[in-house]
Amino acid sequence: MTTSHPRLGLLGFGEAAGRLAKDFTQAGFTNILGYSRSGAKAQPGDPIHQRAQAAGVTLVKTVGTLAKKSDIIIAMTPGKSALPALKKIRKHLRPDHLYIDASSNSAHNMEQAAALVGATAKFVDASIMGPVDIMGIKVPFVASGPHAAEFRDLMVPHGMVINVVGANPGDASAMKLIRSVLMKGLAGLLLETMEAARRRNILDEVIEDTSVTFNDIPFQKIIKRYIGGTAVHCGRRIHEMKECLELLHEMGSSDRNTRNTIAMLRDMVKMGMPEKFPVEPDTIHPVIDALIAARAKPA
Numbered sequence: 001m002t003t004s005h006p007r008l009g010l011l012g013f014g015e016a017a018g019r020l021a022k023d024f025t026q027a028g029f030t031n032i033l034g035y036s037r038s039g040a041k042a043q044p045g046d047p048i049h050q051r052a053q054a055a056g057v058t059l060v061k062t063v064g065t066l067a068k069k070s071d072i073i074i075a076m077t078p079g080k081s082a083l084p085a086l087k088k089i090r091k092h093l094r095p096d097h098l099y100i101d102a103s104s105n106s107a108h109n110m111e112q113a114a115a116l117v118g119a120t121a122k123f124v125d126a127s128i129m130g131p132v133d134i135m136g137i138k139v140p141f142v143a144s145g146p147h148a149a150e151f152r153d154l155m156v157p158h159g160m161v162i163n164v165v166g167a168n169p170g171d172a173s174a175m176k177l178i179r180s181v182l183m184k185g186l187a188g189l190l191l192e193t194m195e196a197a198r199r200r201n202i203l204d205e206v207i208e209d210t211s212v213t214f215n216d217i218p219f220q221k222i223i224k225r226y227i228g229g230t231a232v233h234c235g236r237r238i239h240e241m242k243e244c245l246e247l248l249h250e251m252g253s254s255d256r257n258t259r260n261t262i263a264m265l266r267d268m269v270k271m272g273m274p275e276k277f278p279v280e281p282d283t284i285h286p287v288i289d290a291l292i293a294a295r296a297k298p299a
């Protein structure tokens, strides 16, 4: 492998691969190869060839050729196509290949993909954490597995942003999904809050008030305060949240998140959190560990 500019093979040549290829070319990579099923069937002059040419990519007809002429293979297929695409290319892989699975996928599928690759090549679970069409080569990747650091060390000098997050394949994909628990869940909470505020004709006031609370606090502190505070005060917060629920019902507003908050607070009380945490702990770790230990107990 030429470490200065390893030979790149892109398995899947859609939006993400096309945009990254353009930036790889600008970063000095030459002879970038691309494979997709439609690309393999396309005639010279077809739009996919024009797109490839503009990005500095040569489309190849077979995955065998892609593997033969690449050092790093970056798979950017839809999640459901990742395993079928791997199964097709697997027999062409070499022990010196870095095989980067950058599809959005479950941790389980990544573990399966790593097991399929085995010792045939060096497998890396990689998750793309932002919009490639907007951020190009600067889009953050998180990568995991025993070969993730090699991927980072080879590609970061060329402008990629790669954070190694775990020792095992599956960790990077799990991180992306776990992040979504917060991000998508937060969207639901915000919607429920703002719907209620609008029904009461105090939407702008609520936006202003909640923003003041959040704007000046570093997010690490918000995590610590909200988790520690809930462990200590879960009992008395049930009463307040029941009043919130009553208000939402009176207005005919959505209440799914609020009902869930009450259920969560009741669970924390049943787990004995206020007794375990009479004052807020210095970190969230003991609270999370106590929660996991309580859930592990047979019902």
Ligand SMILES: NC(=O)c1ccc[n+]([C@@H]2O[C@H](COP(=O)([O-])OP(=O)(O)OC[C@H]3O[C@@H](n4cnc5c(N)ncnc54)[C@H](OP(=O)(O)O)[C@@H]3O)[C@@H](O)[C@H]2O)c1
Residues within 6 Å of the ligand: 011, 012, 013, 014, 015, 016, 017, 035, 036, 037, 038, 039, 076, 077, 078, 079, 081, 084, 085, 102, 103, 104, 105, 128, 129, 130, 131, 132, 133
């Ligand atoms: N675009 C983004 O900003 C972004 C951001 C985060 C994550 N991602 C993830 O990155 C992956 C790629 O995204 P994308 O936006 O580039 O998707 P896309 O535009 O749909 O492109 C997918 C590519 O994979 C090819 N493909 C599908 N099945 C294949 C197979 N069995 N063998 C070889 N190639 C195959 C498709 O072509 P053919 O069907 O012709 O084979 C196409 O070229 C996805 O998993 C996506 O979730 C993308």
